[in-house]
Amino acid sequence: MPESRPSHPDNSAAPGRPRPHSVSDLFWSFTWLALQGFGGVVAIVQREMVEKKQWLTREEFVEDWAVAQILPGPNVVNLSLMIGDRYFGIRGALMALAGMLGIPLLLVLTLAAILSNTADIPGIQGALRGMGAVAAGLFTATGIRLIGALKSNVMGKLACTLLAFATFVAVALLRVPLVWVLLVIGGLAFAWAYRQLGRLRAPQGAA
Amino acid sequence: MIITLHAVDWLALLGHFLSLSLLAVGGAITTAPDMHRYLVTQQHWLSDAQFNSSIALAQAAPGPNVLFIALFGWNVGINAGGGLAAGYHAWPYAALGVMCAMIGILVPSTTLTFAAARWGHQNRELRPVRAFKQGMAPIVIALLIATGWILSANQGTFATSWPLWLLTIVTAVLVWRTRIHMLWLLAAGGVLGWFGWI
Numbered sequence: 145m146p147e148s149r150p151s152h153p154d155n156s157a158a159p160g161r162p163r164p165h166s167v168s169d170l171f172w173s174f175t176w177l178a179l180q181g182f183g184g185v186v187a188i189v190q191r192e193m194v195e196k197k198q199w200l201t202r203e204e205f206v207e208d209w210a211v212a213q214i215l216p217g218p219n220v221v222n223l224s225l226m227i228g229d230r231y232f233g234i235r236g237a238l239m240a241l242a243g244m245l246g247i248p249l250l251l252v253l254t255l256a257a258i259l260s261n262t263a264d265i266p267g268i269q270g271a272l273r274g275m276g277a278v279a280a281g282l283f284t285a286t287g288i289r290l291i292g293a294l295k296s297n298v299m300g301k302l303a304c305t306l307l308a309f310a311t312f313v314a315v316a317l318l319r320v321p322l323v324w325v326l327l328v329i330g331g332l333a334f335a336w337a338y339r340q341l342g343r344l345r346a347p348q349g350a351a
Numbered sequence: 352m353i354i355t356l357h358a359v360d361w362l363a364l365l366g367h368f369l370s371l372s373l374l375a376v377g378g379a380i381t382t383a384p385d386m387h388r389y390l391v392t393q394q395h396w397l398s399d400a401q402f403n404s405s406i407a408l409a410q411a412a413p414g415p416n417v418l419f420i421a422l423f424g425w426n427v428g429i430n431a432g433g434g435l436a437a438g439y440h441a442w443p444y445a446a447l448g449v450m451c452a453m454i455g456i457l458v459p460s461t462t463l464t465f466a467a468a469r470w471g472h473q474n475r476e477l478r479p480v481r482a483f484k485q486g487m488a489p490i491v492i493a494l495l496i497a498t499g500w501i502l503s504a505n506q507g508t509f510a511t512s513w514p515l516w517l518l519t520i521v522t523a524v525l526v527w528r529t530r531i532h533m534l535w536l537l538a539a540g541g542v543l544g545w546f547g548w549i
Binding site for chain 2: 178179180181182184185186187188191195203206207209210211212213214215216217218219220221222225226229230234237241244245248249251252253255256259266267268269270271272273274275276277278279280281282283284285286287288289290291293294297298299303304305307308309311312315316322323325326329330333334335336337338340341342
């Protein structure tokens with residue numbers, strides 16, 4: 145009965161599920177996540193939150209990431225805020241935010257202070273280039289690993305494939321601004337999913 | 352680069368970041384062109400070199416990419432405090448710049464996200480909310496893969512920079528297929544680059 149299935153863990157309703165045990169657990173978890181994230185934190189969030197700690201399922205991660213992405217502001221910051229809020233309310237949201245930004249901010253300012261005189265050492269330039277290439281691979285692999293979450297999607301395999309393909313072509317190859325992609329392709333996807341959810345309701349009520 | 356900022360200028364700096372916060376759909380980096388227009392071209396508070404190195408450093412350092420905004424604030428503050436020659440005497444100004452930038456870019460967007468995500472979670476059984484989340488799933492997955500593609504394309508074509516592409520592909524396959532820790536891969540990329548092998 146998909147209509148009554150919660151799309152997220154309700155904290156009280158899921159006693160056996162792994163979850164952060166305190167706000168300081170949230171703070172240090174997000175600090176550790178952020179400090180591993182060179183060139184993009186989302187790959188690390190997926191691996192730590194979904195695969196290691198299992199605070200979120202793959203499907204929940206994709207749903208939360210969609211919300212974090214469509215709202216303004218840094219995506220991973222939005223995501224940490226949402227996860228923190230779910231477990232410990234506004235206190236959790238602020239602690240997750242502080243974890244994501246606090247120590248990384250001090251680190252990047254320290255680097256800026258040190259590197260202001262030494263930024264042109266060729267070794268550093270090369271190392272940055274190498275880590276950038278790895279970061280590109282991390283994004284791609286994270287996307288590929290999440291494809292499995294689409295199996296249970298109400299829109300069906302064909303529609304999911306077409307929508308994903310259209311998005312990739314528009315963003316990666318044609319470089320269409322994100323706002324238009326979200327409005328046009330996102331609008332179509334919303335309409336199709338809305339229709340499918342309605343159709344789902346009728347036959348299952350009869351069966 | 353040395354500049355003079357009055358109280359009203361600091362407020363204008365804060366105000367500019369506040370005004371961009373809600374426009375940053377798809378991440379703070381999407382507002383970079385407008386920040387360049389304002390900070391570099393219009394106000395001359397930041398040099399072109401400082402603008403580029405702020406983005407490069409934030410991309411390379413660990414942590415969310417939004418920290419490039421903090422570095423804009425830091426560099427504006429350094430310039431206002433007497434430039435690099437002033438040494439640590441400029442740091443209080445730099446700290447003020449960081450605060451203006453980060454408070455400005457984060458407070459409006461995080462407040463909206465907090466309210467909207469809470470509403471969405473409380474109403475997660477509503478058909479439009481479920482349709483939105485189900486509909487967006489294939490799109491956000493494709494966006495992640497597209498981001499990987501764009502980062503690769505920025506490092507040059509396959510013909511000229513094939514070692515970098517190869518490293519990207521090997522990384523993608525390893526992360527997809529194995530549970531290898533990502534820090535090892537980043538370290539390996541850093542070492543290969545440091546010695547000029549890629």
